[in-house]
């Protein structure tokens with residue numbers, strides 16, 4: 203951020219007031235009229251049988267395709283081109299006749315997707331930060347936002363979190379000026395019951411201030427980016443900091459929870475993090491259950507899993523039933539997953555996802571053109587590595603940026619190089635570079651693989 207905003211020039215006490223005022227507005231947006239009944243209905247649907255749930259989803263497919271066809275230029279033209287009628291699409295499977303929609307197509311002509319049925323006064327503007335710097339602006343409705351929060355609260359409540367629980371929030375919002383050198387690196391949103399920790403001040407020495415504040419306030423719920431919790435965990439383990447309590451819930455969002463982050467968080471705080479998967483576009487949502495499985499929220503959007511360039515790995519493509527302002531049919535979210543063929547013992551119907559494999563771009567390209575993903579597993583047991591990022595300079599050559607813990611030694615580097623050689627072969631040039639911290643995206647997210655040739 204190059205220019206100081208009005209907010210950033212305020213003293214801390216007024217910044218807290220501003221966070222609370224904004225929190226009041228956010229509360230209304232998310233939890234105003236209709237939210238309670240949506241939440242109640244969403245929770246009722248948890249006990250539907252499998253066939254009932256899929257019938258409910260297919261009914262939404264029919265209504266939504268009709269809506270897209272009747273009220274948006276893009277789908278009216280598309281159906282004309284392929285000689286289809288809205289009535290041809292009556293199940294999720296029947297959507298396969300339609301082409302998959304990429305983010306770039308949506309960005310190129312956003313107005314073509316806006317529904318004429320939703321007047322300008324009923325539209326609200328949403329933004330996604332985007333991991334490559336190209337954010338997306340999207341119209342939605344207040345009802346759609348409330349429905350999405352009803353699905354998220356269904357999941358949080360399922361794990362015992364009630365609305366009104368104080369939450370230590372670690373996200374991408376710039377609540378503290380980047381020029382501020384000393385604590386407090388957090389602000390408080392009283393109506394939203396959030397302590398908003400800055401995601402942009404988390405250098406190792408400052409993390410102690412974060413931990414001391416957590417020990418003082420003892421919030422039972424921590425929510426936010428797993429990369430932030432992993433930094434806190436690494437610092438706690440490194441310095442032997444005594445937090446004095448275990449948070450009851452650590453829930454992660456926005457970034458994929460990687461295996462090494464999960465184990466660091468568990469060993470530092472004694473709390474197994476819970477993961478859910480969702481996005482502003484509302485094209486897919488998965489919620490972790492008490493058994494640890496990720497369940498597709500079949501009632502919320504029409505999720506399809508399409509083969510990717512890597513065997514056994516599927517692209518997430520979804521239809522966003524809830525957003526009547528910008529209907530998207532078969533939207534490629536840009537993430538890839540590994541599917542599970544087991545039925546979860548919790549008994550919830552619908553499909554389950556074995557693991558979210560991150561962004562589709564989170565792979566390394568070898569000199570022979572093949573792609574290797576899931577490299578985050580290399581770091582799973584490397585407790586002396588605080589953070590890592592892979593930078594691909596050209597096909598067949600990578601640089602691994604590593605933030606070392608104090609106990610990192612020559613053997614760790616040997617192990618690291620060995621693990622990379624095992625997965626990428628002798629032909630791939632692997633350089634290790636040690637850095638004091640890793641850069642974040644504009645939204646404060648940490649990307650695991652950055653392709654420098656593609657930027």
Ligand SMILES: [Zn+2]
Nearest residue numbers: 491495546548
């Ligand atoms: Zn389950």
